[in-house]
Every structure is written in C-alpha cells, then in structure tokens.
Amino acid sequence: MKKIFYFFVVFAVALVSCSKDDSDLASDSFENLVVNTKTPIFNSSTYSYSAGGNLSVALQNDNFDYEFGVCYSESPNPNVINSNTVSGYLNNTNFDCLINDIDLGVTYYIKAYVRKLQTNEIKYGNEITFIQPLNLTTNIVKNISLTGFSVTVNVGSDLSNNSERGVCYSTSPNPTVSNERLDDPTNGSGNFTITVDGVQTFSPSYYVDRNTTYYLRSFVYLNGRYYYGNEVSFKTCGYVGGSGGYVFYDKGETTNGWRYLEASTTKLNDPNSTNFKWSNTSTFMSGISQEIGAGLDNSTLIRNSNNFTNIAATMCIFVSNNSVNDWFLPSIKELKELYKLKIAGLVFNPASGPNSYYNKNVLSSSQRDNTTCYGVNFENGSEVIMTKTDQLYSGWQVRRF
Structure with missing residues (x-):
C-alpha cells in the first residue's frame, strides 16, 4: 500500500513538473524569438509583392495564439501602429504575405512581425528597404506658349498592358487624374506626345492660363490603379522678359544658343511713314523658312538684299529698342505665337491712321512665292497673303535669348 502511494506522489510531481516545463518552453520560445524579414519579391504579372518572415524557433499553437505579418511604410522604422500592415499564415517557421497597394518607383521600408494575441506583445524583424523601378518617364515640357504646351512620355515595356495613358497637371505639386488630365488616344508601351494649344482663344478651359507655373506628371492605368511618372514643372508665357517686352514662346530648353522669344510691347514704326514693305523686288529668296526659330536668319537674309528704311526686317534689326540691339522680324509661325499677346x-x-486697313496686317519674315509673303491680321489672328513690294504693312520686333 505504501508503494502505491509513493508511486502516485512521484507521478503527480512529475506531471506538475512537465506541465510547468511546457508552459515555460512556450513562454521562452516567444521571449527568445528572433524574427527575420524576407526580401520582398515583385510579381510583374500582378504588380504585387510577396513578403513575409522566418522564425528562429517554432511556436506552440502558432496560428491560434499569434498574428504573423509585415508592416511597411515610405518612412523608416515602420510599425503596426502607424504603418500599413498585411497578415499571413504560418507554415512551421515560415510565413508569407501579399502586398498589393505599393507604388512603383517609391522606396519602402518593411519589417516582419509576430504579435502575441493574449498580451499584445510584438516581436519585429530586421528592417529592409525595397523599390520596384517605375519605367514611366515624363520628359521636359516644350513648345510653351500663353495657351499650350507639348510633352513626350516614355512607357516601359513592363507597363505595356495599360488601358489608359496620358498626363495630368495642376498649379500645385503632385497632380493626379483628379486634376486636369489629357489622355493619349492609344495605350501600350513606347513614346507618346501630348500637344495642346488654345490657338486664338483660351478655351477649352483645361489647357493653361498665361504666366502661370504648372506641375505635370504622366500616368498609366494598369490592374485597377493609376501609376504616376516623375513630376516636371513649367511656366506659361506672358510675363515680362529681360528687355522689357513680353516672353511669348519657350522651347523648354536652351538649344542653338537660345530658349525664349520676346516681343516688343508695341509695333515698329517706319521713320518716314507708318508702313513697311517685305522687300523692294519680287524675288524669291532661298533659305527663308516659316518655322519657329527661323526669324533671325530670315531677317538677316532679307536685310542683306534690302538694306532700306522702308523694309520691315531691315528696320527690326537696325532699330534699338530698350537699349537692346538683337531684334528681328518674326517668321510666320513665330508671329502667330506673338498674336496671342x-x-x-x-x-x-x-491699326491706326489713314492706312489702318492695311497696317493692321503685320508682316512676317516668311515668304510664299516670288511676289507674296505671309502675315497675320491683328484684328482676328488670321493668316494673310500680302504683296512683298507694297508698303502698306506693320512690322513687330522680336528677339530670342
């Protein structure tokens, strides 16, 4: 009988001892747990990341007593309180999570974590940074006027499944498609160019206002969300330039020694009358162009053959304006931009004086044929064909810098 009692006591002590050891083991497992954050892997077909962590030891009752996940943020040291979190499911000592709401081209900071549900204690893993390059490039804005601009965008091949692409812009940084947007009619990868111009009016209203700074980003719509390219900024024309005139065209970059076109605030007057000729003879001149940027060369060619005070191009070059001597007669495309002023x-x-019907027509330095040249009617902005040798027209000085 004594032997039986002794055996029962020993068994009871052993049972209590084992229960205590198991409890301590579970406690010690979490207290001494080391969490390792796995490097996120990008899935280009779903535009998501596979992330997660590894545990140094297995935990008892793992998926019932603990929460396993990752927290991530655009700022260092993310945590479950102030960062994005995604939970996963543990398999032995490994757990995986799927992150869907990431922006391409943005650096993120991520940590794996384990939360003990009963006490809300949290173990964090090491911090890792990750970024998936966004192959969506917004180039510099060009051909800036008072009413429009152009911009070219490159879409990488990994974004070729987009269903929308275009640009958005605003007077505040970081524009989105909720601001003004201009859509390209096509989709896919490669380059596309957006060009807008209000021509003679400022409508439609989604173009631009003069003398205003805008911020612009490209975008694509892919897998149910918008992705944005880098931001560029530009200032529309209509402000005072370095010589007291108005800047009316901006290439967006300096090439061939110049970037901006500036117009005098008033027309140029012939010292002997109120009108000018294009030339003294009905001769076609080689090398004359209609393009933006050609006005100076056009004017130089005309002056070399017609060095007279009644020739518009010659006088634009000859007459100093605001102590500046690099003026010329604009080409027809330059003159059309000037008209927006x-x-x-x-x-x-x-138009003024007895010849107002004629001098409302402003000469360009571009020619049509042997006998005629181009100009702009400043009453309505229309292109007009004028006789080269008629002294009935106005001239307007412009310069580039």
Missing part, C-alpha cells in the same frame, strides 16, 4: 490684352491692334 494681343488676345491676352498685353499688346494691341497696330
């Missing part, structure tokens, strides 16, 4: 109320119709 009149629509904006910054310069006025040159």
Whole structure:
C-alpha cells in the first residue's frame, strides 16, 4: 500500500513538473524569438509583392495564439501602429504575405512581425528597404506658349498592358487624374506626345492660363490603379522678359544658343511713314523658312538684299529698342505665337491712321512665292497673303535669348 502511494506522489510531481516545463518552453520560445524579414519579391504579372518572415524557433499553437505579418511604410522604422500592415499564415517557421497597394518607383521600408494575441506583445524583424523601378518617364515640357504646351512620355515595356495613358497637371505639386488630365488616344508601351494649344482663344478651359507655373506628371492605368511618372514643372508665357517686352514662346530648353522669344510691347514704326514693305523686288529668296526659330536668319537674309528704311526686317534689326540691339522680324509661325499677346490684352491692334486697313496686317519674315509673303491680321489672328513690294504693312520686333 505504501508503494502505491509513493508511486502516485512521484507521478503527480512529475506531471506538475512537465506541465510547468511546457508552459515555460512556450513562454521562452516567444521571449527568445528572433524574427527575420524576407526580401520582398515583385510579381510583374500582378504588380504585387510577396513578403513575409522566418522564425528562429517554432511556436506552440502558432496560428491560434499569434498574428504573423509585415508592416511597411515610405518612412523608416515602420510599425503596426502607424504603418500599413498585411497578415499571413504560418507554415512551421515560415510565413508569407501579399502586398498589393505599393507604388512603383517609391522606396519602402518593411519589417516582419509576430504579435502575441493574449498580451499584445510584438516581436519585429530586421528592417529592409525595397523599390520596384517605375519605367514611366515624363520628359521636359516644350513648345510653351500663353495657351499650350507639348510633352513626350516614355512607357516601359513592363507597363505595356495599360488601358489608359496620358498626363495630368495642376498649379500645385503632385497632380493626379483628379486634376486636369489629357489622355493619349492609344495605350501600350513606347513614346507618346501630348500637344495642346488654345490657338486664338483660351478655351477649352483645361489647357493653361498665361504666366502661370504648372506641375505635370504622366500616368498609366494598369490592374485597377493609376501609376504616376516623375513630376516636371513649367511656366506659361506672358510675363515680362529681360528687355522689357513680353516672353511669348519657350522651347523648354536652351538649344542653338537660345530658349525664349520676346516681343516688343508695341509695333515698329517706319521713320518716314507708318508702313513697311517685305522687300523692294519680287524675288524669291532661298533659305527663308516659316518655322519657329527661323526669324533671325530670315531677317538677316532679307536685310542683306534690302538694306532700306522702308523694309520691315531691315528696320527690326537696325532699330534699338530698350537699349537692346538683337531684334528681328518674326517668321510666320513665330508671329502667330506673338498674336496671342494681343488676345491676352498685353499688346494691341497696330491699326491706326489713314492706312489702318492695311497696317493692321503685320508682316512676317516668311515668304510664299516670288511676289507674296505671309502675315497675320491683328484684328482676328488670321493668316494673310500680302504683296512683298507694297508698303502698306506693320512690322513687330522680336528677339530670342
């Protein structure tokens, strides 16, 4: 009988001892747990990341007593309180999570974590940074006027499954498609160019206002969300330039020694009358162009053959304006951009005096054929064909810098 009692006591002590050891083991497992954060892996077909962690030891009742996941943020040291979190399911000492709401081209900081549900204690893993390059490039804005601009965007091949692409812009940084947007009619990868211009008016309203700074980003719509390219900024024309005139065109970059076109605030007057000729003879001149940037070369060619005070191009070069001597007669495309200053109320119709019907037509330095040249009617902005040798027209000085 004594032997039986002794055996029962020994068994009871052993049972209590084992229960205590198991409890301590579970406690010690979490207290001494080391969590390792796995490097996220990008899935280009779903535009998501596989992330997660590894545990140094297995935990008892793992998926019932603990929460396993990752926390991530655009700022260092993420945690479960102030960062994004995604939970996963443990398999032995490994757990995986799927992150869907990431922005391409953004650096993120991530930590794996284990939370003990009963006490809310949290063990964090090491911090890792990750970024998936966004192959969406917004190039510099070019051909900036008072009413429009152009911009070219490159879409990488990994974004080729987009269903929308375009640009968005605002007077505040970080524009989104909720601001003004301009869509490209196509989709896919490669380059596309957005070009807008209000021409003679400032409508439609989604273009631009003069003398205003805008911020612009490209975008694509892919897998149910918008991705944005790098931001660029530009300032529309209509402000005062370095020589007291108005800047009316901006290439967006300096090439061939110049970037901006500036117009005098008033038309140029012939010292002997109020009108000019294009030339003294009905001769076609080689090398004359209609393009933006050609006005100076056009004017130089005309002056070399017609060095007279009644020739518009010659006098534009000869006459100093605001102590500046690099003026010329604009090409027809330059003159059409200049006309927008009149629509904006910054310069006025040159028609005046007895020949107002004629000198409302402003000469360009571009020619049509042997006998005629191009100009712009400053009453309505229309392109007009004028006789080269008629002294009935106005001239307007512009310069580039």
